[in-house]
Amino acid sequence: MITLLPFRPPSTDRWPATRVLLLVDYSNLLYQSYFSGSKSWVDRPWLPILRFMDSLRLCIQRSKVDGASMEVIFAGESRKKLERTKIDASYKAQRHPIDHDVFRHFRKIMALLIEDMNTKILSRDGAEADDVIASITGYICHECTCLNRDLCSTCYHKDKHTTDVVIFTNDRDLNQLLRYDRCYIYRSPGFFYTRENFIDEYGFHPNKYNLYKAMVGDKSDNISGVTGIGPVTATQYIKDGNIPTDDPEFVKSLKLIELDYNLDVPIEGATLEFDKLLSKSRNDILTAYGDHPYAVDEIHLGFLMLREAYNDANRGRSIL
Secondary structure, eight states, X not given: OOOOBSSOOOOOOSSOOSEEEEEEEHHHHHHXXXXXXXXXXXXXXXXXXXXXXXXXXXXXXXXXXXXXXXXXXXXXXXXXXXXXXXXXXXXXXXXXXXXXXXXXXXXXXXHHHHHTTTOOEEOOTTOOHHHHHHHHHHHHSOOOOOSSHHHHTTOXXXXXXXXXXXXXXXXXXXXXXXXXXXXXEEEXXXXXXXXHHHHHXXXXXXXXXXXXXXXXXXXXXXXXXXXTOOHHHHHHHHHHTOOOTTOHHHHHHHHHHSOOOOOOOOOSOOOOOOOTTOTTTHHHHHHHHTTSTTHHHHHHHHHHHHHHHHHHHTTTSOOO
């Protein structure tokens, strides 16, 4: 059984962080916030907005490193056909858009609230949010290839990398990125998942996770994997170095599983500036929830609390 911590694990890196880059898997957080508030829709249909902002606020508070600045990037999905569907037309074909007024209002207003933070959702045509996050992480972070920890502790490459990357997602596909130093995954409802947690859970290094997933498949993405190979067999194959690289099912699944690290995505200018007047979103909030006397005030308060958490994180100290 692995132990997940509700606070940042102590850093073992040689140099302290000078920056924390928070990469938010936007759609993942959007759906989490929507479904977690479904029981309260009747009385408070704006509750998913509050859950989204509160989850982000808590992540910012817990990801803060004393003395380091914080930047945030919201990674989104392509609105055009995914490149992976060229490999397999059934990729994610079982997923259907949510057709509900509560979700439509929530999604529209959240996009406007993101603009009220002086930023936008970053996406690339044909790519998934995972690929956007992978490309940024691969550029920012260092993947140590030293043969032993003694050499690693003096590795001059690591001295050049002083940005900690925190990925806010519950999508296990992004476990692959724990191969990088100074990379952490933050999961709802508020826990950090590290490389050490991964190794405790799976028994091998995260740089082999794509091979594991290609063998076992992924039902949520409609990836079949290799017939007859389950988690136990796949784990043993990895430990033995017995990867079925010639199996057509494996080759196809691996192409779908592997992340794209080569997208041209900006990594600067991710500093948020909160418009406390909600200039972009206020009219849509009033249109969607104007009949509810507390909706605008609750959303505004949640926005201001998020702004305070972010500003406090950039004052060089932690709230918690």
